[in-house]
Amino acid sequence: MISSTLRVLSLLILANFSFAANGVQSQSSVSTKFDLDSSYIGREFRIDYEGNQFLRDGLPFRYVSGSLHYFRLPATYWRDRLQKLRAAGLNAVSTYVDWGRHEPSPDEYVFTGDMDLVRFIQIAQEEDLLVILRPGPYICAERDMGGFPPWLLVKNPNMKLRTRDSSYRGYVSKWFSVLLSTIKPFLYGNGGPIIMVQVENEYGSFPACDFDYTTWLRDEMKKYIGNAAVLFTNDGNADSYLKCGKIAGVYATVDFGSGADVASSFRAMRNHEPKGPLVNSEFYPGWLDHWESPHSLVSSLKVADSLNNILAANASVNIYVFFGGTNFGFTSGAEFGSYYNPQPTSYDYDAPLTEAGDATEKYFAIRDIISSYLPPSHTPQPSPIPAPKIEYGPIILHRAGSLFEALDKVSEPGGPSRLRGLGGLVSTEYPLSFEQLHQSHGFVLYETRINRVVTDPALLNLGDLRDRANVFLDMDRVGILSRTRKITSLPMHGLIGQKLRILVENQGRINYGTKIYEHKGIVNNVTLGGKVLKGWNMYRLPFNDTSLLDKYIDASIAIAQGQPANACVREEDYRLPSFYYGFFVLPQETTTIPPQDTYLSLDGWHKGVAFINGHNLGRYWPVVGPQATLYLPGVYLQPPPATNRIILFEQEKAPCNGVDTSCYVNLVSQPVINGPTPGGQ
Numbered sequence: 001m002i003s004s005t006l007r008v009l010s011l012l013i014l015a016n017f018s019f020a021a022n023g024v025q026s027q028s029s030v031s032t033k034f035d036l037d038s039s040y041i042g043r044e045f046r047i048d049y050e051g052n053q054f055l056r057d058g059l060p061f062r063y064v065s066g067s068l069h070y071f072r073l074p075a076t077y078w079r080d081r082l083q084k085l086r087a088a089g090l091n092a093v094s095t096y097v098d099w100g101r102h103e104p105s106p107d108e109y110v111f112t113g114d115m116d117l118v119r120f121i122q123i124a125q126e127e128d129l130l131v132i133l134r135p136g137p138y139i140c141a142e143r144d145m146g147g148f149p150p151w152l153l154v155k156n157p158n159m160k161l162r163t164r165d166s167s168y169r170g171y172v173s174k175w176f177s178v179l180l181s182t183i184k185p186f187l188y189g190n191g192g193p194i195i196m197v198q199v200e201n202e203y204g205s206f207p208a209c210d211f212d213y214t215t216w217l218r219d220e221m222k223k224y225i226g227n228a229a230v231l232f233t234n235d236g237n238a239d240s241y242l243k244c245g246k247i248a249g250v251y252a253t254v255d256f257g258s259g260a261d262v263a264s265s266f267r268a269m270r271n272h273e274p275k276g277p278l279v280n281s282e283f284y285p286g287w288l289d290h291w292e293s294p295h296s297l298v299s300s301l302k303v304a305d306s307l308n309n310i311l312a313a314n315a316s317v318n319i320y321v322f323f324g325g326t327n328f329g330f331t332s333g334a335e336f337g338s339y340y341n342p343q344p345t346s347y348d349y350d351a352p353l354t355e356a357g358d359a360t361e362k363y364f365a366i367r368d369i370i371s372s373y374l375p376p377s378h379t380p381q382p383s384p385i386p387a388p389k390i391e392y393g394p395i396i397l398h399r400a401g402s403l404f405e406a407l408d409k410v411s412e413p414g415g416p417s418r419l420r421g422l423g424g425l426v427s428t429e430y431p432l433s434f435e436q437l438h439q440s441h442g443f444v445l446y447e448t449r450i451n452r453v454v455t456d457p458a459l460l461n462l463g464d465l466r467d468r469a470n471v472f473l474d475m476d477r478v479g480i481l482s483r484t485r486k487i488t489s490l491p492m493h494g495l496i497g498q499k500l501r502i503l504v505e506n507q508g509r510i511n512y513g514t515k516i517y518e519h520k521g522i523v524n525n526v527t528l529g530g531k532v533l534k535g536w537n538m539y540r541l542p543f544n545d546t547s548l549l550d551k552y553i554d555a556s557i558a559i560a561q562g563q564p565a566n567a568c569v570r571e572e573d574y575r576l577p578s579f580y581y582g583f584f585v586l587p588q589e590t591t592t593i594p595p596q597d598t599y600l601s602l603d604g605w606h607k608g609v610a611f612i613n614g615h616n617l618g619r620y621w622p623v624v625g626p627q628a629t630l631y632l633p634g635v636y637l638q639p640p641p642a643t644n645r646i647i648l649f650e651q652e653k654a655p656c657n658g659v660d661t662s663c664y665v666n667l668v669s670q671p672v673i674n675g676p677t678p679g680g681q
Contacts, residue, residue, distance in 0.1 A: 062277065062316040063132075064317055069141065072325025072347055087382060093129045093131055096143075097117065097134065098139065131186070131192075132196040134201065135176075137200075142332065143511055146511040164216065176221065184228075187226075197230070199214070231250045234255055241268075251276060257298075277315070279315060285321075288347075289343060291344050293626070304366060307366060332347075334467075345630060346673045356387070387597070390597070390598040392584065394664040399663070400552065425537055425539060429535065431446050433521045434519065437540055442542040444503075447500065457491035459528070462481055466522075468481065468504070470652065473492065473501075477576075502526075574654040577649070579647060583645055597634045598669065599632060600612070600630040602629065602665055607623065612636050625675035626673060626677050627672070629668065648665070
């Protein structure tokens with residue numbers, strides 16, 4: 001990656017070619033000066049407190065916006081989703097900025113491809129949409145760690161996020177110097193489409209209530225935003241939220257969903273903003289999901305009725321979310337109420353546009369309500385019939401080998417340099433957390449040997465496990481420990497010399513509440529029969545990309561040449577954490593480029609991660625639901641005659657019995673995100 005300074009300069013230079021008051025402008029007509037204010041080209045978006053309204057270039061204005069997060073779908077699809085949003089009558093799009101994705105490691109900035117924020121903003125303006133930017137730095141959004149980069153906890157394990165903590169503020173300031181300099185040319189007063197910029201996010205729900213922090217953050221953002229856009233906050237619709245969420249000099253708004261009392265909600269806002277436009281910054285047309293719990297559903301009639309009441313109050317509104325998309329890879333997070341509660345890969349949210357971008361009944365109900373209040377869009381309406389999806393059928397998979405056999409090939413070098421061994425091996429007296437191993441996501445395999453006689457049975461205790469562990473003695477699974485089920489110990493029998501192996505999965509970092517700064521993995525000493533176990537080897541398995549997996553699969557194929565597929569695989573081997581692979585060519589009649597979308601059905605598989613052509617599609621866990629398929633964008637597929645590769649890391653049990661036809665997955669045309677769960681279906 002290029003340095004932050006060069007990256008920012010290049011983005012600013014590119015931005016200089018783009019925006020004028022009414023659209024795209026030639027290079028010669030744009031100034032190279034970047035410290036612009038609203039007087040530079042006569043554009044202004046501001047609050048008229050006396051008239052209780054927004055003014056856009058001096059004229060009364062209100063927005064009906066929809067949340068659509070650029071980082072939750074391939075960049076190739078941005079224009080399609082934005083066009084559909086505009087076609088529903090919306091005149092603005094709202095997006096969070098995911099710091100953790102833009103800066104995956106310190107000083108490594110990513111503003112290209114699916115993270116090209118500048119290009120997303122440009123496309124939005126080209127599609128006649130204003131932009132509401134929500135840069136956090138904390139965003140929640142059901143994202144891993146609420147959008148924070150986990151390496152913050154490597155830099156300072158005791159860092160207090162979302163407070164005046166000087167270490168935390170230093171990293172935020174550095175990040176904002178990159179991000180806000182990048183977006184500055186696209187602020188409304190500077191010729192761009194960004195009319196609003198949010199300061200923090202629902203801070204009134206965070207118990208720190210640190211006004212020194214929020215005041216500092218306001219001033220830090222103001223250095224870049226100036227008067228070129230309106231700064232605002234967003235909090236729940238009650239005084240208890242707004243009393244700590246309101247920041248002096250920043251416009252306070254509220255959020256509430258379908259069925260809420262609109263008048264009461266806006267009264268709470270008026271207690272803190274006596275004058276100015278009414279704003280619901282997050283109107284919920286659906287709701288988020290959790291593994292093991294039923295899929296959330298909200299009726300179209302209820303959504304339309306509530307939206308009508310909001311617009312009838314002459315309020316501006318942002319629909320959260322209008323399009324949800326997908327938490328590809330390890331980007332889905334978790335909540336912690338009375339227990340740890342991770343979220344699935346799909347972020348469909350029962351939104352007006354589905355995970356694959358198809359218009360729903362709710363979409364058209366919302367469009368009809370908006371048409372009564374705002375001028376219609378001239379963008380062509382999307383079809384009420386979902387776009388066709390590929391239904392390819394079964395793909396035979398082959399077992400490459402168990403994780404234990406592949407460790408030296410698939411574990412990633414790294415961690416503290418003083419502790420590194422061969423490959424991805426790290427050795428210490430006591431187990432280390434993910435952060436101590438300099439790892440953000442994925443898995444860590446912890447190994448030690450039993451070196452004394454233990455009782456029969458002896459209790460293995462991991463204490464505060466984060467988050468799920470498969471426990472093995474040599475090659476035999478002796479149990480599963482689960483944070484979600486508050487199971488952190490199990491009885492077992494072990495003999496001197498046996499190898500104790502604990503495969504720990506980070507199921508998603510907490511994105512809401514006081515535990516957003518917690519560490520992952522084994523975070524305290526492990527005891528067996530009340531005695532502390534020492535002498536640990538740890539293998540880092542972040543699976544950030546598939547390069548090591550691809551090499552391992554290629555080597556496995558070479559070894560297996562001339563042998564029947566899945567030959568000599570014992571039934572018990574399918575119960576080990578293992579890697580499976582398969583190849584497929586799309587039908588010759590697949591003429592669209594890119595190919596059409598599809599869904600990967602994992603019926604019969606237990607728990608793991610799926611990769612297609614180097615893309616991490618995310619976690620699967622169909623045995624507990626509600627999600628049983630993974631959305632597979634067509635742009636991730638190779639058109640015929642090219643060959644596509646699929647890799648699964650199945651942690652617990654494959655639905656195979658040694659017969660080729662028993663070991664497969666399917667590409668299907670319909671998603672299953674509302675499957676049976678232990679929580680109610």
